[in-house]
Amino acid sequence: MFEDGLKKFTDIFAAHINNRTLPGKNECCLEADPLYIREICTYINRDMGHQLISMFASDERKLAAGKYVIYYAFADRAEGRLLTVKTLHGEENMTFHSICSTVHAAALYEREIQDMFGLVPLDHPDPRRLVFHSNWPEGRFPLRKDFDGKSKPEKAKVEMQFKKVEGYGVYEIPVGPVHAGIIEPGHFRFSVAGEPIINLEAQLYFVHKGIEKMCEGETVEKCLFVSERISGDETIANSLAFCQAIEKMAGIEAPARARYTRVVFAELERLTSHLGDLTGICQDTAYGFAAYQFNMLRGWSYNVADELCGMRFLRNVNKPGGVRKEFISGSETRVLELLGRIRAEIKDTVDIINANSLFIDRVENTGVLSTEAAQDLNIVGPAGRASGVRHDTRKTFPYAAYGELDFMVPEHNNGDVNCRMNVKIEECLESIDLICKAINSMPEGRLFETLPDIKPYSHAFGMTEAPRGENVHWVMMGEAGRIFRYKIRTPSFCDWPAVCLAVRGNIVPDFPLINKSFNLSYAGNDL
Amino acid sequence: MFKTVEKLIKYPRLTQEYPKKALDPSLFVGRPEVDQDKCSGCGVCMGHCPSGAIKSDTGSAKITIDYDKCIFCALCEELCPANAVGMTHDFELARKDRKSLNSRAFTVNEDSIPAISEDELETRLKKRVSKLFGRSLQIREVDAGSCNGCDYEINALSNPFNDIERLGIHFVASPRHADMLLVTGPVSRNMEEALIKTYNAAPDPKLVVAAGACACSGGIFKDCYAAGKGIDSVVPVDVYIPGCPPRPQAILYGILKALDKV
Secondary structure, three states: OHHHHHHHHHHOOOOHEEEEEEEEOOOEEEOHHHHHHHHHHHHHHOOOOEEEEEEEEEEOOOOOOOOOEEEEEEEEOOOOOEEEEEEEEEOOOOOOOOOOOOOHHHHHHHHHHHHHHOOOEEOOOOOOOOOOOOOOOOOOOOOOOOOOOOOOOOOOOOOOOOOOOOOOOOOOEEOOOOOOOOOOOOEEEEOOOOEEEEEEEEEEEOOOOOOOHHHHOHHHHHHHHHHHOOOOOHHHHHHHHHHHHHHHOOOOOOOOOHHHHHHHHHHHHHHEEEEEEEEHHHHHHOOOHHHHHHHHHHHHHHHHHHHHHHOOOOOEEOOOOOEEEHHHHHHHHHHHHHHHHHHHHHHHHHHHHHHHHHHHHOOOOOOOOOOOHHOOOOOOOHHHHHOOOOOOOEEEEEEEEEHHHOOOOOOOOOOOOOHHHHHHHHHHHHHHHHHHHHHOOOOOOOOOOOOOOOOOOOOEEEEEOOEEEEEEEEEEEOOOHHHEEEEEEOOHHHHHHHHHHHHOOEEEHHHHHHHHHOOOOOHHOOO | OOOHHHHHHHHHOOOOOOOOOOOOOOOOOOOOEEEOOOOOOOHHHHOOOEEEEEEEEEEEEEEEEOOOOOOOOOOOHOOOOOOOEEEEEOOOOEEEOOHHHOOOOOOOOOOOOOOOOHHHHHHHHHHHHHHHHOOEEEEEEEEOOOHHHHEEEEEEEOOOOOHHHHHHHHEEOOOOOOEEEEEEEOOHHHHHHHHHHHHHOOOOOOEEEOOOHHHHHHHOOOOOEEEEEEEHHHOOOOEEEEEOOOOOOHHHHHHHHOOOOO
């Protein structure tokens, strides 16, 4: 139990923790001694079974803390609780102890903190630049408050290195950043011997724009529109996470009709995204007929989007406090009819592809991600669920109207492309059912609550289940209704390392297929 | 096999005949428009516009909207106390000249717009060029830092509803094979070199089309430290397509505009 486990934890580490607060019903926040952070986090992760869901720093030198603060957010998924540990770091000692030798999921977060703040993780096994490429000058840290967000630093030429695999017959294949298809940019360095891939290293952050810095000092209203555009097809998931964080700080809850409307749009987004993934998987196995069938269905779900809000990517829907206007009323019959057609066609098309042995041969046992790796690295979303990680934010941390609606979360264990595809197919069908349930039981009432003023320097998490997985946003308000710090952690950030693991041992031509089976967002990772 | 044939018979043809036949845009969220008779010049919309697309002429105090910056969020429509701003259903917004996307005579900030004369624009899109590309156009798409919304819509051009190949337009894998570069994104810092190299690799004559608010002007990201103010600061642009993201048909309209076909 949280309380018992927490009591044991606070007893063991009593000398090294203090300032315990309970910001919410299922949340606990405490401050820890930076010298013992490794032991503390290892205990929370290993002994208490909490997952590290986000880790970030904040420049609070001008606030009460007077220093840089590093936040470690852990989630007890079994009980639906959050435990946040924070450590303070003064300017005189810009280092912190790396925890990633035991909490493996922390590795990339620590490199990001290093790049953005200049806080160096000690004993990190891979302390290379993550966010910035060779053109970024040394010694410039954008998320420090004294960095002018509108400035564009001069170009530099810093050496970048990739991991080298030595051996007879081993060579490197560099791919990207501009890829052959219409896809986001990223650089992949394959080390291969013949066809099988020995190692894959991905260099991302080509799409890095600096969204988190830009939001600092901006109004809640503008940041809402920015959150919609973090990743083009995760509009609802990101804007909803932002809105939920704001609503939590403001102490309000969106009215029932708004919460049900949010479910309709969130599930529509999930349906569209998964149909696109299925299109991609079929396309990369050269199964043109099925690819175009799924493409047709995706086009139909865009028609549902047009019917509801006139924007194919569901923009202009959410706002803190509820939704912007009435979307559902008057369109129910048409939408339910369209969804019924989509559902029938999905079932038909899935029967066709499952009967095709050539296709099944390609997708079975390709790109296997082990359960152990998935749990270790906090792999979220369909990729995690296909590898035996039983977690869906809609069930563990219910939001919008999910707590009131009945739905199933698919579970598969083999971790291959076939499992990921099956998880997505089942989620498509569940999404359609959820939308129908939400529309049929849509309560009457107001569409939004007015947002009161938010106390400066309050902060909260907003968590949603994006089509790609668990999406965690953290917002700290500043003065006069402006944002002080906005930490965005989309599911793609967690899942990219999984792609690099899943391709090992597979042949190079299977890489596009494995990549598409994850279908991660580069923009969601890079920000 | 039978099921496959069954589907082929059930859905023989999904392709819409745009641009030959007009679409029914009644559900689309198109460009915002200011009704000058109702507008009182209060400036509320201007203060709230997330991408700074709303301008006021100092002389006449008229409010106008720059479509190269507009992200189509409809906040102006929501906030206007006089109900003077409404979202229309217009989606065919692509223009060759970026200035013509801005408020008619009231452009305030000219320094970020490249100074290209009308003559030069004409020379670039000579009849010879559209004759060369008119029947078969190879497009290389480049994502220079976008959120991927525009890229999804460009992808949707290849779906059964739009089927861009029926117009002789084809997406290619290599810039070496390309006649046109279709670029999205505000040019993030890390993509600048890649975009320039791709542009240089495409052989002449070539066209460049900027798709989406970010590519036209930097969109909502123009003040980020690692984002640019649109692709025309890096490569010369022939057609600008506003939208956030622009519909597939709006992108198609822009591509055909570059070929002088619409």
